[in-house]
Amino acid sequence: MPSNHVVKAFLSDLNHAAAPSDIVVWDVGANDGGWSNRLMQLLPERHRNATRLSVFEPQPRFADELTSLAARWSGTFHAVAAATADGSLNFFAPPRNASKADTVVASLLDSNRPSVAKEQISVPAFDLAVPMLRLRPDEIVLIKLDVEGYEFELLPHLLVSGALCLVDYLHIEWHPSVLSQSRLSRGLALGEAMNLVLRGCTRPPRAIGHEGLSERQLRRFQKYALGCAGGLKPA
Numbered sequence: 001m002p003s004n005h006v007v008k009a010f011l012s013d014l015n016h017a018a019a020p021s022d023i024v025v026w027d028v029g030a031n032d033g034g035w036s037n038r039l040m041q042l043l044p045e046r047h048r049n050a051t052r053l054s055v056f057e058p059q060p061r062f063a064d065e066l067t068s069l070a071a072r073w074s075g076t077f078h079a080v081a082a083a084t085a086d087g088s089l090n091f092f093a094p095p096r097n098a099s100k101a102d103t104v105v106a107s108l109l110d111s112n113r114p115s116v117a118k119e120q121i122s123v124p125a126f127d128l129a130v131p132m133l134r135l136r137p138d139e140i141v142l143i144k145l146d147v148e149g150y151e152f153e154l155l156p157h158l159l160v161s162g163a164l165c166l167v168d169y170l171h172i173e174w175h176p177s178v179l180s181q182s183r184l185s186r187g188l189a190l191g192e193a194m195n196l197v198l199r200g201c202t203r204p205p206r207a208i209g210h211e212g213l214s215e216r217q218l219r220r221f222q223k224y225a226l227g228c229a230g231g232l233k234p235a
Contacts, residue, residue, distance in 0.1 A: 006171040020049070021050065026144070031059070031146070032062055052075065058125075081123050081126075088122050089122070132163035145172045145173065165203065
């Protein structure tokens with residue numbers, strides 16, 4: 001549910017705005033759409049009418065539910081996986097008869113978690129940086145990213161492209177448990193250090209939130225993330 005400080009900052013800033021602005025909300029890795037639905041309920045009507053909601057989720061089991069949700073809030077549902085390039089990717093998902101709780105392990109990465117059997121399906125994928133770079137500076141942009149481990153591949157791509165410099169409010173759900181220790185040690189996680197990297201943007205995000213990383217992990221990945229700062233292209 002959208003109870004973190006990023007959403008609170010987003011709602012607070014909107015409530016203090018003199019007039020409604022163009023608002024963009026992207027739920028990347030929407031799962032069943034619960035986060036988006038609750039957020040839209042929290043928006044005052046004057047801002048809700050100015051909000052363009054987009055939900056992205058490749059799991060076929062949620063297609064009908066997300067189509068209805070998008071229609072309810074005059075938004076758009078995209079049955080695709082956010083990735084670093086356009087094409088198709090193998091997606092590892094719980095079987096269709098799995099419990100709802102098991103959907104948290106659905107990912108573009110084949111986790112070694114043995115307790116949940118997965119089926120491999122091919123899903124359409126798109127380069128998330130491309131539409132992000134079309135965002136306008138006059139828009140208020142909130143993005144929630146929950147891609148079940150693929151954030152370790154996706155976020156460096158978004159950083160280097162400069163796409164994250166066009167986001168005002170960014171909430172990231174991290175999943176370090178899906179990666180092997182060797183991949184973690186190579187510094188693929190960016191964590192809290194993204195706050196420092198994004199200060200290089202012409203217009204830094206107003207609020208960044210991280211969910212799923214411990215303080216020890218954040219400190220561990222900080223040195224690597226700062227090393228990436230040289231490749232950042234401020235918008």
